[in-house]
Amino acid sequence: MQKRYQLHVTGVVQAVGFRPFVFKLAAQHSLSGWVSNGSDGVRIEVQGPESRLKNFSQAIRQSSPRLARIDQLTCRQIPPVHEKGFRIEPSQDRSAHHPVIGPDAAVCPACRHELFDPDDRRFAHPFISCVDCGPRYTIIEAVPYDREKTSMKAFDPCPACLAEYTSPGDRRFHSQTNCCWDCGPKLSLYDNRRNSIRAQEPIQNVRRFLKAGKIVAIKGLGGFHLACDATNASAVAQLRRRKGRGHKPFALMVASLDQASQICQVDDRQAQLLNDPASPIVLLPRLLDSCVCDQVAPNNNYLGLMLPYTAIHHLLLLDSPPLVMTSGNIAEEAIIADNDQAFAKLSTIADYFLTHDRAIRYRCDDSVARIIDGQTQLLRRSRGYTPQLIDLPAKFPPILAVGGQMKNTICFLKDDKALLSQHLGDMDNPQAYEFFQQTLEHLGDLLSFEPAGVAHDLHPHYQTTEFAQAMSVPRKIPIQHHQAHIAGCLAAHQALDEQIIGLSFDGSGFGPDNCVWGGEVFLGRLPELRRVAHFDYLPLPGSELAVKEPWRMAVSYLKKAFGPDYRKLPLPLLEEFSSKLAGIDKLIDRRINSPLTSSCARLFDAVSSLLGLCHFNTFEGEAAITLEMAMTDCDSQPYPYTLGRDDRDCYLADFTPTIKAIVDELSQGLAPGLIAARFHRTIIQLCLDLVAALAADTGITKVVITGGVFQNNFLHCRLKRLLAQAGFDVYANSLTPPNDGGISLGQAVLAAMMLQSKDHK
Numbered sequence: 001m002q003k004r005y006q007l008h009v010t011g012v013v014q015a016v017g018f019r020p021f022v023f024k025l026a027a028q029h030s031l032s033g034w035v036s037n038g039s040d041g042v043r044i045e046v047q048g049p050e051s052r053l054k055n056f057s058q059a060i061r062q063s064s065p066r067l068a069r070i071d072q073l074t075c076r077q078i079p080p081v082h083e084k085g086f087r088i089e090p091s092q093d094r095s096a097h098h099p100v101i102g103p104d105a106a107v108c109p110a111c112r113h114e115l116f117d118p119d120d121r122r123f124a125h126p127f128i129s130c131v132d133c134g135p136r137y138t139i140i141e142a143v144p145y146d147r148e149k150t151s152m153k154a155f156d157p158c159p160a161c162l163a164e165y166t167s168p169g170d171r172r173f174h175s176q177t178n179c180c181w182d183c184g185p186k187l188s189l190y191d192n193r194r195n196s197i198r199a200q201e202p203i204q205n206v207r208r209f210l211k212a213g214k215i216v217a218i219k220g221l222g223g224f225h226l227a228c229d230a231t232n233a234s235a236v237a238q239l240r241r242r243k244g245r246g247h248k249p250f251a252l253m254v255a256s257l258d259q260a261s262q263i264c265q266v267d268d269r270q271a272q273l274l275n276d277p278a279s280p281i282v283l284l285p286r287l288l289d290s291c292v293c294d295q296v297a298p299n300n301n302y303l304g305l306m307l308p309y310t311a312i313h314h315l316l317l318l319d320s321p322p323l324v325m326t327s328g329n330i331a332e333e334a335i336i337a338d339n340d341q342a343f344a345k346l347s348t349i350a351d352y353f354l355t356h357d358r359a360i361r362y363r364c365d366d367s368v369a370r371i372i373d374g375q376t377q378l379l380r381r382s383r384g385y386t387p388q389l390i391d392l393p394a395k396f397p398p399i400l401a402v403g404g405q406m407k408n409t410i411c412f413l414k415d416d417k418a419l420l421s422q423h424l425g426d427m428d429n430p431q432a433y434e435f436f437q438q439t440l441e442h443l444g445d446l447l448s449f450e451p452a453g454v455a456h457d458l459h460p461h462y463q464t465t466e467f468a469q470a471m472s473v474p475r476k477i478p479i480q481h482h483q484a485h486i487a488g489c490l491a492a493h494q495a496l497d498e499q500i501i502g503l504s505f506d507g508s509g510f511g512p513d514n515c516v517w518g519g520e521v522f523l524g525r526l527p528e529l530r531r532v533a534h535f536d537y538l539p540l541p542g543s544e545l546a547v548k549e550p551w552r553m554a555v556s557y558l559k560k561a562f563g564p565d566y567r568k569l570p571l572p573l574l575e576e577f578s579s580k581l582a583g584i585d586k587l588i589d590r591r592i593n594s595p596l597t598s599s600c601a602r603l604f605d606a607v608s609s610l611l612g613l614c615h616f617n618t619f620e621g622e623a624a625i626t627l628e629m630a631m632t633d634c635d636s637q638p639y640p641y642t643l644g645r646d647d648r649d650c651y652l653a654d655f656t657p658t659i660k661a662i663v664d665e666l667s668q669g670l671a672p673g674l675i676a677a678r679f680h681r682t683i684i685q686l687c688l689d690l691v692a693a694l695a696a697d698t699g700i701t702k703v704v705i706t707g708g709v710f711q712n713n714f715l716h717c718r719l720k721r722l723l724a725q726a727g728f729d730v731y732a733n734s735l736t737p738p739n740d741g742g743i744s745l746g747q748a749v750l751a752a753m754m755l756q757s758k759d760h761k
């Protein structure tokens with residue numbers, strides 16, 4: 001007795017090999033029917049005996065492709081029809097609302113097996129891939145995803161590859177990146193004057209160079225890496241010198257999980273994240289004795305590790321020590337992906353170049369993630385995640401959000417989906433700004449996006465603000481930086497309707513009172529957030545310079561706490577900078593180039609410098625990270641602080657008593673590690689007290705913690721736990737970064753909600 005089922009599958013089911021998978025499954029169960037992509041997922045009709053139909057539906061859930069994620073599978077019975085065989089139907093809706101582009105995926109286990117199998121025809125092939133793995137976003141030129149619309153179009157498949165592509169039973173059926181030794185891209189090796197080095201096995205040569213302490217630029221999925229042996233201190237020091245890089249940690253690539261656990265603590269969740277198809281850099285606690293030299297991440301208890309994610313990496317890392325694999329760029333410029341650019345810009349850094357002839361269409365840095373409190377948290381959402389769509393709990397008009405200034409990303413919001421771009425960098429860098437403009441154009445084209453409004457930061461002079469102002473889009477909607485942090489965090493949690501208390505702590509964001517905000521607390525329900533508390537304002541002597549030089553902020557805090565006599569305090573810091581204090585006094589007293597700031601990150605800077613840990617930031621957050629790493633006794637007592645009210649009835653946190661207590665303990669000779677711990681406890685206590693007070697006033701029980709400051713592992717975990725113990729539900733960033741990489745999503749959602757509520761009125 002024939003029955004017919006109609007199935008509808010939603011989730012991540014397009015551009016992940018789902019239709020071929022369904023085809024194969026139907027063949028296995030000898031069912032007739034068809035499968036097709038629609039604008040809202042995959043539709044399937046299957047016909048056959050009921051028991052087989054049931055097994056088929058079950059198998060769809062249980063053995064779906066590696067890159068797929070099924071959110072919902074609905075099934076209903078319909079009348080049988082006359083038909084033969086099973087077929088893949090062309091897409092039903094060409095004007096799909098959200099063209100689906102897959103993220104790049106690390107080499108899958110089946111391909112890895114072939115890569116190292118001497119009997120396989122793709123043995124050691126550097127571009128091995130299948131429907132479950134390989135490049136996607138970084139090679140795509142237009143939609144729908146099809147070989148002719150990717151940089152694979154330069155390579156005509158050979159008969160053997162074409163046969164795989166057209167055989168429904170093959171695991172490379174409809175694999176757009178399918179290629180082999182005969183028809184695929186080719187590697188080439190050069191010295192830094194672009195002289196070609198003829199070699200049978202370029203990768204073997206690169207391994208030799210690395211072993212000899214050389215630096216090699218290697219073309220990867222989303223751009224070039226600069227690689228060197230991470231166990232060779234002089235090679236790593238050389239790379240730092242040539243790249244002009246201060247103390248900022250380098251990421252490492254390790255051969256295997258085994259090798260990872262020889263240099264870091266790796267638990268099951270972390271191992272799973274390392275092995276994820278997205279293959280991010282994972283921050284892991286570093287083991288004390290390991291082969292990796294200190295130069296890789298000076299003064300840092302963590303190392304950023306990733307596993308090989310292309311065949312080139314696998315071949316390179318085989319029996320190799322861990323390699324430094326840092327983005328191929330100069331200082332803060334955007335990552336380089338083009339061969340000519342690489343030679344033009346990196347030849348003073350790299351000794352050799354391993355390149356190939358497949359173009360990278362979209363540059364994409366490695367993503368950075370960690371496990372915090374048992375959950376994945378992305379710190380940089382880029383390769384492997386972009387352009388996965390973020391689901392939202394409501395439908396919105398199309399909004400483009402251009403992000404902020406640092407760690408910029410852009411966001412395309414439409415209906416109930418948001419697409420967050422890859423990491424674009426710091427917009428005051430001209431190359432990064434160019435990357436921003438290119439990405440905006442490319443993604444806009446791919447999505448055929450016509451925004452009803454463009455959201456930008458409230459800061460009138462950010463490049464991104466000026467860019468948005470110049471666009472011919474009906475509405476321009478300015479969004480306050482710290483509100484964007486909160487909205488972005490809530491959006492990724494699909495919690496747009498909640499009454500919340502939002503703690504938004506970071507380095508800086510423009511406040512409507514012309515001050516530099518950064519220790520901010522808001523209350524309300526989106527899009528109406530009211531500022532209800534903030535850190536006290538202090539001068540930022542030298543403005544941007546004070547962000548780079550934490551000692552300036554230390555002086556500002558001392559001056560506030562002790563008045564003009566602060567200079568008499570017996571502190572090493574004041575001795576070290578004695579010749580500069582008069583200058584700082586002048587800046588502050590006459591209010592020259594010293595905007596007022598309520599920044600939480602600047603308070604961390606000040607304390608780090610006071611303790612003699614870090615007077616100069618060679619990278620963003622260095623002083624704060626050094627302070628966190630220095631902590632010794634995590635259960636020590638907090639210092640006093642004052643919680644007052646300002647003239648607008650906002651709670652005002654004043655750390656004068658904290659600074660006084662720290663100076664006191666310093667002069668008693670207390671260890672900096674203990675003071676660092678007590679300081680962290682003070683910030684946590686302030687948060688608890690504030691939330692308790694606000695909750696008592698309003699009855700709100702949901703709390704958001706967001707902003708770059710919550711990248712601090714101790715602060716994040718301890719505060720979250722204590723808030724939960726006190727009965728609060730806590731929202732923290734997970735899918736999107738707590739830092740400024742997450743604010744474009746918040747801008748988009750807030751702007752869309754504001755437009756909607758305005759239209760209703």
Ligand code: ZN
Binds near residue numbers: 128134
């Ligand atoms: Zn594969």
Ligand code: ZN
Binds near residue numbers: 158159179180
């Ligand atoms: Zn081939």
Ligand code: FE
Binds near residue numbers: 707
């Ligand atoms: Fe921020």
